[in-house]
Every structure is written in structure tokens, then in C-alpha cells.
Amino acid sequence: MLPPLLSHKSSRFTESVIRGMSVEAHKYGAVNLAQGMPDFPAPAELKAAACRAIEADVNQYAVTWGAQKLREAIAEHAQWHLGLSVDPDTEITVTCGSTEAMLVALLATINPGDEVILTQPFYENYWPDCVLAGATPRFVPLHPPGWSFDLDELAKVFNDHTKAIILCNPNNPTGTVFSRTELETIAALCQKWDAIAITDEIYEHIVYDGRPHLALAAIDGMRERSVTISGMSKTYAVTGWRIGTMIAPSRLTHAFRQVHDYVSIGAAAPLQEAGAFAYRMPRDYYTQLAADYQARRDRLCSALLQVGFDLELPHGAYYVMANIEAFGAADDVSFARHLVRELGVATVPGSSFFQDKALGRQYIRFCFCKRDETLDEAIRRLKPLRVIV
Numbered sequence: 001m002l003p004p005l006l007s008h009k010s011s012r013f014t015e016s017v018i019r020g021m022s023v024e025a026h027k028y029g030a031v032n033l034a035q036g037m038p039d040f041p042a043p044a045e046l047k048a049a050a051c052r053a054i055e056a057d058v059n060q061y062a063v064t065w066g067a068q069k070l071r072e073a074i075a076e077h078a079q080w081h082l083g084l085s086v087d088p089d090t091e092i093t094v095t096c097g098s099t100e101a102m103l104v105a106l107l108a109t110i111n112p113g114d115e116v117i118l119t120q121p122f123y124e125n126y127w128p129d130c131v132l133a134g135a136t137p138r139f140v141p142l143h144p145p146g147w148s149f150d151l152d153e154l155a156k157v158f159n160d161h162t163k164a165i166i167l168c169n170p171n172n173p174t175g176t177v178f179s180r181t182e183l184e185t186i187a188a189l190c191q192k193w194d195a196i197a198i199t200d201e202i203y204e205h206i207v208y209d210g211r212p213h214l215a216l217a218a219i220d221g222m223r224e225r226s227v228t229i230s231g232m233s234k235t236y237a238v239t240g241w242r243i244g245t246m247i248a249p250s251r252l253t254h255a256f257r258q259v260h261d262y263v264s265i266g267a268a269a270p271l272q273e274a275g276a277f278a279y280r281m282p283r284d285y286y287t288q289l290a291a292d293y294q295a296r297r298d299r300l301c302s303a304l305l306q307v308g309f310d311l312e313l314p315h316g317a318y319y320v321m322a323n324i325e326a327f328g329a330a331d332d333v334s335f336a337r338h339l340v341r342e343l344g345v346a347t348v349p350g351s352s353f354f355q356d357k358a359l360g361r362q363y364i365r366f367c368f369c370k371r372d373e374t375l376d377e378a379i380r381r382l383k384p385l386r387v388i389v
């Protein structure tokens with residue numbers, strides 16, 4: 001018999017359900033409300049800055065941990081937006097998307113036997129990231145209504161083996177924006193158990209109804225043990241540019257930069273130039289961004305309620321978990337398949353955000369980072385759905 005070609009790690013993966021749904025959307029000509037990528041243009045000034053950089057021959061490798069200009073702009077942005085004083089020379093790493101940043105953070109910190117806490121439901125990349133880094137994931141549920149954690153359940157999952165907690169805030173897929181009290185609870189546990197907090201704040205500017213976005217790193221005692229991950233994808237509608245950011249104390253940043261260098265060398269140089277421009281956009285750009293997303297949220301969610309879905313309005317990010325029980329579907333996967341194949345609307349089955357698949361069977365996730373026409377067309381196609389009474 002031939003020896004197996006694949007590693008134990010890779011054989012534990014399955015194809016990303018979210019990206020798989022995008023493939024189905026293409027195949028069946030469906031409106032894609034599955035994968036979180038905008039179908040509207042990026043800001044014209046930003047595109048012009050990228051073109052200028054290419055014309056100016058910024059076409060070779062940038063400094064591996066990120067172009068100086070971009071790191072300075074990221075530090076300025078972190079100061080006004082998150083209230084964090086960050087040294088661009090020693091505390092920032094620019095990566096190929098926040099996706100790389102999360103893997104780098106784990107590869108640089110995890111030893112065999114270390115545990116990483118994930119809130120559940122979770123963004124589907126975190127589990128494979130843990131597998132690749134050799135971490136044992138431990139799960140703490142977010143409960144509806146409100147999609148938050150129970151203090152006792154969270155406290156119980158921390159222990160001597162806990163190396164880190166990954167917190168997605170604002171949260172994909174639930175839309176939770178964690179409050180100061182919730183963040184202080186997590187901070188106290190991280191300090192008690194000497195754990196680090198790795199926060200995925202890629203939706204940091206997409207918050208609704210006047211809620212503030214608070215960085216866990218800005219909570220007392222957390223700056224020294226926090227890794228704040230974000231990037232340009234969602235804030236500037238450039239998911240294909242692949243620019244991610246990591247802010248962490250220098251002792252961690254030093255290790256992150258080394259791992260990042262061997263994983264990818266660096267992010268696209270001309271797009272980093274444009275990034276320096278983006279992070280200095282006027283403040284009203286961000287206010288308008290949140291207002292536009294709030295209008296999209298309201299448009300999609302009110303229409304979904306009319307069709308018969310049950311849901312809680314998300315407080316941040318651009319997704320909504322919709323309860324499908326009213327339609328009498330057998331499960332989320334067959335329901336999502338029916339929607340994409342028969343009605344032409346791609347969504348993500350809720351179970352893909354849970355390790356315990358049974359917990360997600362009554363949900364599908366819609367994203368609403370789309371033009372009004374796209375959202376309206378999806379709703380028009382969903383109208384034939386029938387509620388079972």
C-alpha cells in the first residue's frame with residue numbers, strides 16, 4: 001500500500017462552507033448573500049491612490065512587516081479610533097489579510113497542549129487555524145437572545161492550559177458588539193489565567209444605532225496581552241486587496257514578524273501605499289460607512305421578517321442569523337441548498353459556524369454588504385417561501 005500523501009492536519013479539513021456556497025451561487029446564477037464581499041465599488045480616491053502607486057513603480061517587495069508609511073497611518077488611526085498609543089516601528093505588522101494575521105498570531109504563540117477558547121458560533125476559519133497551529137480549541141456558547149456568553153460558562157472554560165481566547169468583535173456571524181462590561185469580564189479572566197486575547201476587529205467601523213466599538217486592548221491591563229487584528233477588507237470594500245493588520249506589544253510583534261516573513265514575505269506593496277491613504281480618510285467617511293450599512297441592515301432584515309424568518313437585528317458587522325423553523329425545513333443545509341438551487345439565493349447554513357452542528361440547524365446566515373438592487377432582488381426571489389403554521 002502507498003504511504004498516505006496528506007498530513008494528519010490537512011486531512012482534518014473540509015472545504016470552507018462559505019466559499020463553497022459562493023461556488024454554488026455562481027453555478028445556479030444565484031444572488032450571493034453567502035460570502036461577505038461587497039458588490040459596490042471601493043472609494044474612487046482609494047483606487048486612484050493604488051493606481052498612482054503602480055505608476056510610480058512601487059512594484060517590489062515592501063518591508064516584510066509593512067511599509068513605514070502604512071504603519072504610521074495605522075498607528076494614527078488606532079489612536080483616534082481605538083484610543084491605543086501604538087509604536088509603528090515595533091508594534092504593528094501588516095499581513096496578507098487579517099486571515100494571515102490570525103494564523104500568524106497562533107503559529108507564533110501556541111505550544112503543544114495549549115488551549116484556545118473560541119466563542120460559538122464562530123467565524124469558520126478559527127477552527128482550522130487552531131488545527132494548523134496545534135492548539136486545542138475549547139468552546140464557550142453565545143446564547144440568543146443577545147448572542148452573548150454566560151459569565152460562569154466562560155469562567156469554567158479557562159484553565160492552566162489556556163493560552164489564548166479569540167474574540168470576534170463586532171461578531172461574525174451573530175452581530176454582537178461586546179459591551180465594556182463583557183470585555184472587562186474577559187480581561188479579568190485573561191489576567192487571572194495569564195492568557196492572551198486575540199481579537200478579530202475586522203468589522204470595527206461597522207456598528208449600528210450609535211453603539212461604540214471598544215477594543216479589548218484598551219481595557220485596563222490588556223494592552224500587554226492583546227493582539228488586535230483588523231485590516232482594510234471590510235472598512236474600505238477591498239476584500240481582494242488582502243491587507244491585514246496586527247497590533248501587539250513588541251515582544252509578541254517581534255515573533256509575529258518572523259513567522260509572517262516565512263509565511264508570505266509581505267502584502268502587496270502598491271496596495272500598502274494606497275492603505276496609507278485609506279487610514280487617513282476623513283472621519284466622516286467612517287460615519288457614512290456605518291450609516292450606509294445600517295440602512296442595508298434595516299432593508300434586508302425588515303424584508304426577511306415579512307417573508308417569515310425570525311431574527312434579532314445585528315448590532316454590528318454585516319450578517320444576520322435568521323431562524324428558519326417557521327418554514328418546517330428538515331435542517332439548515334437542505335434549506336440553504338433549496339434556496340440556492342430552486343430560488344436563486346445563496347446563504348450559509350448555520351451549522352457551519354458551530355462545532356456541535358446540531359446547535360446551528362435552525363439558522364442560516366445572510367450577508368447584506370450589497371447594493372440595494374441586489375438585496376431587493378434576493379427578497380423578490382425569497383417571496384415564494386411559505387411559512388408552515
Ligand SMILES: Cc1ncc(COP(=O)(O)O)c(C=O)c1O
Pocket residue numbers: 036096097098099100123168172200202230231232233239242243244
Ligand atoms: C470575522 C472575519 N475575520 C476575517 C475575515 C477575513 O478578512 P481578510 O479579508 O482581512 O482576510 C472575515 C471575512 O469575511 C471575517 O468575517
